[in-house]
Amino acid sequence: MTKTKIAFSIAAFFSVCLLSLTNAFAQTPPNRNQIEPSYEVVLQTLIASNIAGGKSDVPQNLSGAVKKLKTNYLYSNYRLGAIFYQRVANTGAIELKSVSSETIPNQEGNFSIFSEWTFNNLQTLPDANGRNSIQFQNLRFGQRIPIVASRVIDASGRTNAVVNYEQVGLTIQRCSLPENVPTVIGSVSTLKPDELMFLVLTVRSAE
Secondary structure (H helix, E strand, O other), X not given: XXXXXXXXXXXXXXXXXXXXXXXXXXXXXXXXXXXXXXXXXXXXXXXXXXXXXXXXXXXXXXXXXXXXXXXOOOOOEEEEEEEEEEEEXXXXXXXXXXEEEEEEEEOOEEEEEEEEEEEEOOEEEEOOOOOEEEEEEEEEEEEEEEEEEEEEEOOOOOEEEEEEEEEEEEEEEEEEEEOOOOEEEEEEEOOOOOEEEEEEEXXXXXX
């Protein structure tokens, strides 16, 4: 074999190797690790009642939700109870425990209400019309409300209430709703006989 043929063979060998490496790098998938999009999750409570002399007092963004509720319920008054605002990433979770701003009046004083809610595995998926829709795996809203079990008289003659806290709430497994639209997702009873609490959930892309 002449020197020219040897040199040609070596050059061809390296050319094949270089071409193979180029193809290998070209076929390597890019790094798909990206920051997940975040969302603002707003849970609002609407208190509906037929209390005499009461008046409706709700923010403008909930007027559509109230209008739908009035087609199914005979309550005359609606007011905003509480607002829970959280921020979470796609497929993330929320867990919150707090003391409610509302209290239960009693002759011995006011008793606090404790609220808690969890929200898991939020995802954005297209609906049948191709529009973005929010889907979550689990939502739980609960409150611990005071129930007067009995009353005892102390040494000074003062009457004191014995209070037990009972758990009430709502659990939803797998639900979807339109993005950035306040949506009624359920209701929870309160201690007042002519009153009902509705849960309104809004999920929108965070800026």
